[in-house]
Amino acid sequence: MMVIVLLLSAYDLRSINGFVTDAANGEPLVYANVYLENTRYGSATNEKGYYVIQNIPAATYTLVFSYIGYKTVSLEIDIEARSITKNVEMDPAVIQIEGTQISAERARFEQDVDISHITFTPREIQSVPGLVEKDLIKILQLMPGIVTMHDLSNKLYVRGGSPDENLVLLDGITVYNPSTHLFGLFSTFNPDAVNDAELYAGGFPAEYGDRLSSVLNITTKEGNSKKLSGQASIGLVTSKIMLEGPIPNGSFLLNGRRTYLDVLVWAYSKIKKETLSLPYYFYDGIAKINFNPSPENRFTLTGFGGSDVMSFEESLTDESEEKIGLEWGNRGASLRWRRVFNPKFYSEILGAWSNFLTYFKYEDFTDSTNNMHIYEEIIDYTIKCDCNYFVNDIHTIDIGVDGKILKIGYNLDVQKLRLLDKEHETQLITGYVQDKWSLVPSILFVQTGLRISYYSIGNRWNYDPRIGLKYHFQPNSALNLALSKHRQFIITINSQESYFSIFDFWRPVDSMHDIPTSYHAIAGIEHWFDENTILTFEPYFKYYHDLLLPEEDDIAFSSPSESLRIGSGYSMGVDFFLKKSYRDIFGWVSYSLGYTRREQGGNYYSPRYDRRHNTNFVLGFTIPHMIPLLKNGKISMRWHFATGLPYAEDLGRYRYRYYNSVEQRWENKWVIIRGPRDAHRLPISHRLDLHLEKNFHLLGMKGSWYIDIVNVYDQENILFHTWDYDEDPPRKESYALLPIPIPSFGINIRF
Amino acid sequence: MQKFYRPLYSTAIISILIAVCCNSVSDIYEPELNIYCLLWCPTSHYTVLVDRTYEMRESSGDYISDALVILSDPYSVDTLQYMPADSAYHPRYPLNIVPEAIYELTVIKEGFNTVTAETKTPGNFNILYPQPFDTLTVSDTIILTKSSGAHYYWGYFIDVNYNLIPFWYVPDTLDSLIRIPVPFYLHFAHSGWYDIEIQACDNNYYLYSQFGTEQDSVLQAGVTGGVGVFASRLAREVHVYLLLN
Structure with missing residues (x-):
């Protein structure tokens, strides 16, 4: 690393660099415009809020930072030295989302x-x-x-x-x-x-x-580096609190969320001296500290965690006789060090730990020989270094290495005796290089990359090339192309076609199997009708091989299965996205046409998530002033319209004659003739949701209340069918998840 | 404001396209004949039940009484006749069901595909141990000679009250003798006199007996053109005393 830095420092640099952040809370501003007034020199911040303008002749300039929704900042600078660092905070103006x-x-x-x-x-x-x-x-x-x-x-x-x-x-x-x-x-x-x-x-x-x-x-907030502030809210299911504020040379953020119905039930039970309880709750939280000891160095410590907890106690007497507990949840932590070595080169080093734990316990207080504990755990240790080198205004090289140790363990204890104790451990070492180059400035951009990985199980090396291209054939239109190869070293052993599953069971790909691989080919057009109307149109094709898929019998339940079968597949389709804003109104339309097929043993089928057409329409606007109670409130709506998912329909039935050895007689029972797994489709589904939000001031604090209504017009979107065989002919029964409009509401307070 | 209507137009067009493209698949299913016939060997008595499958929205009916049912071996043919008493077809010119012979069943009914079915009866076998009136314990092994063509051995311990305790054995191709351990769950029975009945079954019977262990399967045990079973089996019996500790 130091050699690279020294080499890079050897170049003659005359440049301006720095970070652009929001003055109100210190959050980085992405894609802010930075330019030298009355010159052709300029740039924009990247996703970290970092910018660099290079190869500038020595002179006095006006450096301008502009970002819609923020007050423009102009600074007089005199470039005589080899480089200048200017970190700028921009004040929000009238913000329009x-x-x-x-x-x-x-x-x-x-x-x-x-x-x-x-x-x-x-x-x-x-x-x-x-x-x-x-x-x-x-x-x-x-x-x-x-x-x-x-x-x-x-x-x-x-x-x-x-x-x-x-x-x-x-x-x-x-x-x-x-x-x-x-x-x-x-x-x-x-x-x-x-x-x-x-x-x-x-x-x-x-x-x-x-x-x-x-x-x-997902990137969490940095924490307000200017002042101590917070937010509290209460909704139908959870209550939340967030605190953020400055620390010396940095900021912090604390955020927590918990369901509270179990507490209310517990309190009610205590007051009324009853034995009511709600045996379930969940919580999660995030803590983050940013520390900037110098303009070139920044350390970020993040921790997060959460769990869902279920606990039942059964008793026929006053004392508990048995207890069943189930807990599952994510937790993780990371430490990130960002260092700007020189205006052209900065890097980030990340150390991260991630864990997902599932724990089940059964305790029999009357007979401890029945006690049972089951747990499954994933632990992921990652260390990663990403380096960004700005060769010049039109050329950037990113290089990174990534080492990962993954441990997956699961065991079963019965009566303090460990009946099952398994652990998989694997190492994955990855390096990548990525080159972003504007071959014809403002017209043709190419991004190439190569990802090389070493997978310890089977000592396998893998080479995955990526290439992307953008061609602006008109000032407001661009053609996008991408070809890439991807692999996945850790897979799930439960079906991904289940309607409901709480969590997945992950396993590393063993040495007996090839590594699941996919190829992506994307060709799209992006067009700007005007500054407020964007259209994207992206056909794609994705091919898979060496997939490890559970057998069909495993569809109905998310039960772990060791009986994975090798498969392949493809998916292709077209994505259409039109986004529009006009004064206080915004919205978008998204439409997807997709075909997804999987193959097992030479048989192709559509998995249950193969939805042919999928449309979403989102519209939001500010309530006009003529409605006094709700003026300046916001209404947004979302309408979803989609074709049904494939499923196996019961086609027919017949009598099956068998000998009932208990009753000692021949009997008949009805056997169902089930159609192919993807031959039928559920009916079209559609749904309208509404959101109303209104700000208010209370005791010097700002706040807002909101009302959401899901499934406004009471549409029953069929999830599955069953047949009632007690009737002749059998009666088909259909089940929907949202049989009625479901309202919810909440209040947010900011302080 | 006029520009804002563009998304609405797009939505309307997309919705119409989807509605046009989304005709739901109709339930296309053609009912078939459902046959049930198990041949005992050696005997000349057999019956055939002729039933049908039903669409889901169709009410069920009685067994079919007006089908043409023909059973044949390489030398003779029997056209069976329907008997309302048990809703089954009975032999008109009974064939002798003998070991290691091929039998064919044809069922014709207007409006349905013709069903053809075939079975080859298992070969003879003998019970070597236990011999009649032997005393048997749960640690013993039942030994049989091998029945050619048998894919499956199915048996019962039958007590004096005609309670059945089943057991089964799938032979290995390398077996020269069939050795079936006395089932451990006979521990839960009682000491006394039992008949042991053992049936050597053809592959169709094996498929039939395994049916129901997996959902969604259609029973086609030796039957083509429809569903059901046409199978054969050959039985031996021995009377023993079961001694339990």
């Missing part, structure tokens, strides 16, 4: 090879209706290429990929089971603490790997 985003998106459109890339800000997350509780994953489900299994699903099926093919990162920490709260209905990520979320739906760059389909990279 759509304006701010469009500005950043425009910069991305003009300067980045950014294919199948979706970003979200907290304001967008908060402005979309939520089912009882706001959830980041549910917001992402409104994007093109992403489908869900049902109304309550909190999993991401990205372009025909299953949820276990998505890499989920929280501040660099790999999260293995991101949607575990409330039996899989909510994700681990408290949206209040999220600064931004970016999703690569395909063709992701070489810095990311070990998953076949997509990358979800």
Whole structure:
């Protein structure tokens, strides 16, 4: 590393560099424009808020920072030295959510090879209706290429990929089971603490790997470095609190969330002297500290954790006789060191620990020989170094190495005797190089990359090339192309086609099997009709081989299965996205046409998440002044419309004659003739959700209240059918998850 | 404001396209004949039940009484006749069901595909141990000579009250003798006199007996053109005293 730095320092540098942050809270500003007035020299901040303008002749300049939604900053600078560092804080002006985003998106459109890339800000997350509780994953489900299994699903099926093919990162920490709260209905990520979320739906760059389909990279807030502030809220299911503020040379953030119904039931039970209890709760929290000992160095310590806890006590007498407990949850920590070695070169070193624990216990207080404990645990240790070298204004090289130790253990104890004790350990060492080059400035951008990985099981080396290209054939139109190869070294052994599963059971790919591999080919067009209207159109094709899939019998339940079978598959489709804002109105339309096929033993089939058409329509606006009680309130709505998912239909029935040895007679029973697993499709599903939010002032504090209504017009989207065989002919019964409109409400207080 | 309507137009167009493209698949299923016939060997008595499968929205009915049912071996043919008493087809010119012979069943019914089925009866076998009136314990092994063509041995311990305690054995191709351990669960029975009945079954019977262990399967044990079973088996019996500690 030092050799590289010294080599780079040997160049004659005359440049300006630094970080641009929000003056109100110290958060980095992404894609802010930075330029020297009346010259051709300029740049934009990257995703870390970092900018560098290079090869500037010695002179006096006016350095301008502009970002829609913020006051423009102008500084007089005199460049005589080899380089100048200018870290700038920009004050928010009149903030308009759509304006701010469009500005950043425009910069991305003009300067980045950014294919199948979706970003979200907290304001967008908060402005979309939520089912009882706001959830980041549910917001992402409104994007093109992403489908869900049902109304309550909190999993991401990205372009025909299953949820276990998505890499989920929280501040660099790999999260293995991101949607575990409330039996899989909510994700681990408290949206209040999220600064931004970016999703690569395909063709992701070489810095990311070990998953076949997509990358979800979530960055939590930095913490307000200017003043102590906080936020508290209470909703139908959880109560939340967040504190952030400055520390010497840095900032901190603390965030916590917990369900509270069990506490209310407990309190009621105590008051009334009854034995009521709600045997379930979940909680999670994030703690983050930023420390900047010097302008060149920044340390960030992040910790997060959460659990879902179930506990039952059974008794026929006054004293407990047996206790059943189940607990599962994520936890993790990371330490990140960012160092700017010189204006052209900075790096980040990350050490991270991630853990997912599932623990079941049964205790029999009357007979301890029946006691049983089962646990399964994933532990991930990662150390990673990413280096960014700005060769010149049009050329950037990223280099990184990544070492990972993964331990998966599971055991079963009965009566203090360990009946099962297994542990898998694997090491994964990865290096990547990535080159971003504007071959024809402002016209043609190419991003190439190579990811090399060593997998310790079977001592296998893997080479995964990536290439992306952006061609601006008109000032407001660009053609995007991407080709890439991806591998996944850790897989799940439970079916990804289950309607409900709380968590996955992960295992490393063993030496008997080849490593599951996918190839992505994406060709898209992005067009800006005007500054407020963006259209993207992206056809894609994804091919898989050496997939390890559970057998069909395993579909109905998420039971662990060692009987994985080798398969292959493909998915292809078109994603359409139109985003528009106009004054106080914003919205988007996303549409996906997708075909997903998997193959096992030479038989092709559509997995249960193969949704052919998927449309989302989102609209938000400020309530006009003529409505006095709600003026300046915000209304947003989301309408979802999609074709049904494939399933195996019961086609016919017949009598099966057998000898009942208990009754000692021949009897008949009805046997069902079930059709192929994908021959039928559930009916079309659609749903309208509404969100109303209004700000208020109370005792000098700002706050807001909100009301969400999910399934406004009471649509019953069929999840599955059953047959009542007690009737002749059998009667078909259909079940939906949201049989009625479901309202929820909450209050937020900011202080 | 006019520009803002663009998304609405797009949504409307997409919705129409989806609605056009999304005709749900209709339930296409053609009912078939459902046959049930197990041949005992050696005997000349057999019956055939002729049933049908039903669409899910169709009410069930009685067994079919007007089908043409033909059983044949290489030398003769029997056209069976329907007997309302047990809703089964009975032999008109009974064939002798003998070991190691091939029998074919044909069932014709207007409106359904014709069903053809074939079975080869298992070869003769003998019970070497226990011999009649021997005393047997749960640590003993029942020994048989091998029945050619038998894919499966199925048996019962039958007590004086005609309670059945089943057991089964799938032979290995390398077996020269069939050795079946006395089932451990006979520990839960009582000492006394039992009949042991052992049946050597053909592969169709094996498929039939295994049916139901997996969901969603269609029983086609030797039957083509429909569902059901056409199987054969050959039985031996011995009377023993079971001694339990």
